[in-house]
Amino acid sequence: MIGQLRSLSTLLMLSFSRLLWSVSTLMLLFPLGGCVLFLLRRGYGRELDPLAAFADFSQEFMLFIFAPFIVPICTLAYATMSIGGDREDRTLVFLLMRPIPRAMVFLAKLLATLPLVVGLVVVSFVGFCYLAGTPGETAVRVYLPAVVYMSLAYVALFHVFAILFRHATIIAMVYSLFMEVFIGNMPGLVKRITVSFYGRSMIFGLGLEHGLDPPPAEWFAPVTPTVGAATLLGITAASVLAGVLIFQYREYRDLT
């Protein structure tokens, strides 16, 4: 038991440090820097009506930049590389040859990714909000749960991608653009199969009492924030379970 815990903590630390010092961290500076430039140029803090400024910040930044692009990009950059990087480099064979149950390998990789992704998303979100001035300060308090739940769901989902597909990063990017952006913005109920729908539902529901206009009913019929949060947690739990089960039995013929 102690040995297993030592193996788990070693794998956790190893995965965390490799992800932290990976090229993904460097690459993420570009979209995050782009957000900084956008917020500085847009200047929500300069608007005179605080309610209107909050609504603008929510509509323009939260719903059209941060939730559909920044959260998926930050999560996929690390979550697909956690196991996917080892798989593409074929170093996964060194991990699979150790006496560590495969479920534990998957969970260790997931746990190593979580603080990095959630930390990056939350820290950048808080930073962006304070950069946006008064409306941003409100947004931090209101939208933080939605941001965290979305990050959790994406991390778990992209880990499943990583164990299923060899080039998981590319597939996750295609998924993010096609499913989350394209399908997520289609009218009707089809958008409910996307993660972003539930995140945006939370944003709409939580922002309503702070001046955010509800979306046109024929375009977007949100679920309540509680249902949104429960669904995102459900997606997280289901993805973790699916990941553990698939990884437990999956054979990687291309490692050696």
Place this chain on the structure above:
Amino acid sequence: MDLSFDKVTKFYGPVIGVNDVSCQVTPGITGLLGANGAGKSTLLKLASGQLRPSLGDVRVGQHRAWSSAAKRRLGYCPDINTFYEEMTGREFVLAMTRLYGYSLGEARRRTEAALEEVGMSDRATRRLAGCSHGMRQRIKLAQALVNDPEVLLLDEPMTGIDPAGRHHLGELLTRKAATGMTVLVSTHILSELEELAERILMIGRGRVIATGTLPEIRRLLANEPFVVRIDCGAPRRLAARLLEHAAVLAVEVRDEVLTVRTRQPDEFFAHVNALASEPDIEVTRLETLDAGADAVFAYLEPRA
């Protein structure tokens, strides 16, 4: 500890990787021989628990190869040249050792012992990205030795290692085998295998085509007469004398070198021995030309 394959078949969709393989790899060094696509890699992946058999059973001792219990007793040196490149050799081996669940002190001790064994103690502070192919091979071998495995699987372990290094690693494997370790080595360098391996496991088209020591396998090839080269002072006279013996099928003298074909090598060599002691026949060299691993492989491979 034995590594055993019991009626093992592995399908890759409609393609058969290995077909109804049953064999037992016992302590000592066993060479795994086969052409490209013969099923060597599949067999090693099954033995190392990377793949599960579609039919049959692969066991390390009493444990299924896929299980953690088997992996605790197994060392595996894969045929890949990728590592955590940002690490030094020592850091990499230490990380792999810690994944066995050893305490930091114990992991450090084992890491140093393994690096010492592969001759990398003094060079393991270099980043893996800057290491030569030979150094990387040694580091890969070190990570396979850290848990004192009872079964060691080596996929092309000598590739890229200089002759002195090969000799050193050959001695290391021989030492390990002498302690009761089961070593299964897959290599394309047949001469190396001949020197190193006590037994050979030959596979072709997914099936085991021969197992045993090289002389044992060679003897089984009754349809392929042994070809023996004899250098002596009077080759024609010796050829005539040899032809009188029933064990000799044919003789050929070219450039004062006598080549003899025989199906009964034991009787033949006894006869040559008797003749060589005669004063007028001065045998200076006696060499079996087709009893080596390459010749045996060349005979067997087309039959698979």
